Amino acid sequence: MQADFKPLVVWLILNGKAEEALALLAENYGVSTPKLKVGLPKGHRRNALGCYTTKNETIALLDSDVMRNPFVILHEFYHHLRTQPVDKQHRGTEKHADKFAAEFLQAYENARRIQRFGQA
Numbered sequence: 001m002q003a004d005f006k007p008l009v010v011w012l013i014l015n016g017k018a019e020e021a022l023a024l025l026a027e028n029y030g031v032s033t034p035k036l037k038v039g040l041p042k043g044h045r046r047n048a049l050g051c052y053t054t055k056n057e058t059i060a061l062l063d064s065d066v067m068r069n070p071f072v073i074l075h076e077f078y079h080h081l082r083t084q085p086v087d088k089q090h091r092g093t094e095k096h097a098d099k100f101a102a103e104f105l106q107a108y109e110n111a112r113r114i115q116r117f118g119q120a
Contacts, residue, residue, distance in 0.1 A: 004111065005024075006103065006104045006108065007107050007108040007110075007112075008024070009021045009024060009070070009074070010070045010074075010104050010105060010107070010108035012024070013068060013069070013070040013073050013074075014068055014070060016068055018036055018073050021070075022036060022059070022073070025074075025077055025081075029081055031080065031081055032057060032084070034052070034057045034059050034076075034080040035056065035057060035058040035059070036058070036061070036067075037059070037060050038060075038061050038062075038063060038064050038066075038067070039060060039061075040060050040061075040062055041053060041060055048062065049061065049066050049069065049072045050062065050066055050073070050075070050076045052076045052077075052079035052080055054079075054083045057080065059076040059077065059080065070101070070105060070108070071101045072101075074100060074101035075097045075098060075100070075101040076097075077100075078096065078097040078100040082096075082097075
């Protein structure tokens, strides 16, 4: 994994290119690219910003604003990653999904700090 991979993924999501970020993530981790849609499945918790459905390999988001939320996209991608490839059983806990997303956000913040320091 390249040093700039995680910051790039976060940058893509922040800049409205979540599908491109998911394709990059899928390629990097050797899994299929999940679909992305706006609108949570029927009966899903109203306070959730997103969810992953294993049956159709889809990350569903509460609304279009969440498309630019790297934490939610990465959290749900982790669930996609953990259900691959054989039996589609959910193996990722919320705590692990949060940690996965947080690592990407930390790498992005570190890259921003380095960039700012280099420009000073």
